[in-house]
Amino acid sequence: xxxxxxxxxxxHHIDPTTSTGIPNKKxxxxxxxxxxxxxxxxxxxxxxxxxxxxxxxxxxxxxxFSIELTSFSTFILLMSSLMMALAVNAIQKxxxxxxxxxxxxxxxxxxxFLGCQVYEFRNFVYEKHLTITNSILGTTFFTLTGTHGLHxxxxxxWLSAMLIYSFTGRLTEKDSIDVESMGLYWHFVDIVWIxxxxxxxxxxxx
Amino acid sequence: xSAPATTAxxxxxxxxxxxxxxxxxxxxxxAVITGLELVTVYLPFMKWIxxxxxxxxxxxxxxxxIFYFMHLRWDRVFxxxxxxxxxxxxxxTMWALLKLFGAEASTPPYSTAAEPAAMVLRxx
Numbered sequence: 001x002x003x004x005x006x007x008x009x010x011x012h013h014i015d016p017t018t019s020t021g022i023p024n025k026k027x028x029x030x031x032x033x034x035x036x037x038x039x040x041x042x043x044x045x046x047x048x049x050x051x052x053x054x055x056x057x058x059x060x061x062x063x064x065f066s067i068e069l070t071s072f073s074t075f076i077l078l079m080s081s082l083m084m085a086l087a088v089n090a091i092q093k094x095x096x097x098x099x100x101x102x103x104x105x106x107x108x109x110x111x112x113f114l115g116c117q118v119y120e121f122r123n124f125v126y127e128k129h130l131t132i133t134n135s136i137l138g139t140t141f142f143t144l145t146g147t148h149g150l151h152x153x154x155x156x157x158w159l160s161a162m163l164i165y166s167f168t169g170r171l172t173e174k175d176s177i178d179v180e181s182m183g184l185y186w187h188f189v190d191i192v193w194i195x196x197x198x199x200x201x202x203x204x205x206x
Numbered sequence: 207x208s209a210p211a212t213t214a215x216x217x218x219x220x221x222x223x224x225x226x227x228x229x230x231x232x233x234x235x236x237a238v239i240t241g242l243e244l245v246t247v248y249l250p251f252m253k254w255i256x257x258x259x260x261x262x263x264x265x266x267x268x269x270x271x272i273f274y275f276m277h278l279r280w281d282r283v284f285x286x287x288x289x290x291x292x293x294x295x296x297x298x299t300m301w302a303l304l305k306l307f308g309a310e311a312s313t314p315p316y317s318t319a320a321e322p323a324a325m326v327l328r329x330x
Contacts, residue, residue: 022282030285034292041296048300049307053314067244074240082233085275089225180277187276191268198243198264205247206256 015177029181033188040192043147044199047140058137061204064128066120070201073116074193077152080109081190088183094173096166103163106186110156117149141200148196151189158182232274239267 015023051061087102121142124130132142162182165171171178243263246256273279278286306312 020282020284022284026281026285027288030288034289037289037292037296038299041300045300045303048304052304052308053312055314067247071240071244075237078233078236078240081236081271081275082229085229086226088277089229184276187271190275191271194264194267194271197240198260202243202247202260203257206253206260 023177025177025181026184029184033184036188036192040144040148040195043140043144044195047144047200050136050140055136058135059128059130061137061141064124064130064137065201065204066123067201067205069116069120070197073113073120074197076109076112076116077190077193080106080113081187083109084183084186088176088180091171091173091176091179096171099171099179100163100166103159103166107156107159107163110152110159110186114149114152114156117145117152121146144196144200148189148192151192155182155186155189158185228274232270236267236270239263 015021018024018027020027083102083106087099087106090096090098090102124138130138130141132138159182162171162179243260246259246263249256272289278289
């Protein structure tokens with residue numbers, strides 16, 4: 001599946017210096033993401049298992065969740081993924097100005113997503129009286145979405161650090177693998193949310 | 207998706223240019239699929255049909271993100287294999303756990319009579 005870039009242009013998908021032809025940083029990130037799949041797989045399973053047999057007194061998820069807010073968060077995260085893809089595209093072309101704008105927009109969307117999550121959690125705790133300790137739904141829900149939120153927060157910090165680094169003048173087209181690895185992480189956060197949105201939220205409305 | 211008409215393969219620069227529009231189009235498609243998912247849950251169909259539709263829609267979104275945004279389409283196939291090993295292991299674990307805990311024998315004794323006994327067991 002390698003690209004067929006013409007001779008003389010920099011092919012960002014192949015590194016001839018490694019035995020696999022894949023840049024080591026990218027390989028490391030893919031291995032990490034594969035392991036993170038298992039981590040989130042277990043958290044999602046735990047939530048679904050407890051939803052199979054809700055104990056008496058468990059709050060009705062449908063009455064607690066706000067599908068409008070969650071759909072908005074999903075849309076925001078998808079758009080942040082687009083901006084991240086454009087940031088990688090920009091650094092691969094050596095376009096630092098475009099990279100900075102794309103990173104800034106991704107950070108902005110990431111912060112909106114986090115803001116929505118904080119609002120949602122606050123609403124659940126204070127308005128719907130669903131906490132991490134008072135029901136099994138609360139425990140599995142807050143653990144799963146909280147862990148995802150933590151991943152988003154780490155992503156936002158990483159993006160911010162990269163944005164600041166881009167102003168030092170040391171970030172060039174040759175370092176595009178650093179931005180690409182960060183992009184892989186950010187897109188992973190997005191695909192985990194795609195699964196959570198369906199498995200945790202939408203299934204409750206059927 | 208401005209595919210060059212004069213050459214068999216796009217050059218590196220043309221590929222990067224066309225990627226921009228591919229990404230934008232895919233993002234729009236993902237937004238539309240998310241809207242479809244939302245509509246799906248309110249459709250008056252049987253539960254299994256709706257669940258199947260949701261699983262298919264989210265799988266399509268998932269695949270678009272990993273193959274285009276995460277560049278698997280253009281990367282070495284080893285990256286795809288590596289990621290899918292994790293994905294299959296995670297999916298297999300999820301399937302096994304859901305089957306195990308979905309079985310009738312796994313139904314917890316939540317009846318009001320059984321609850322004090324369960325409490326005693328937990329305390330012990």
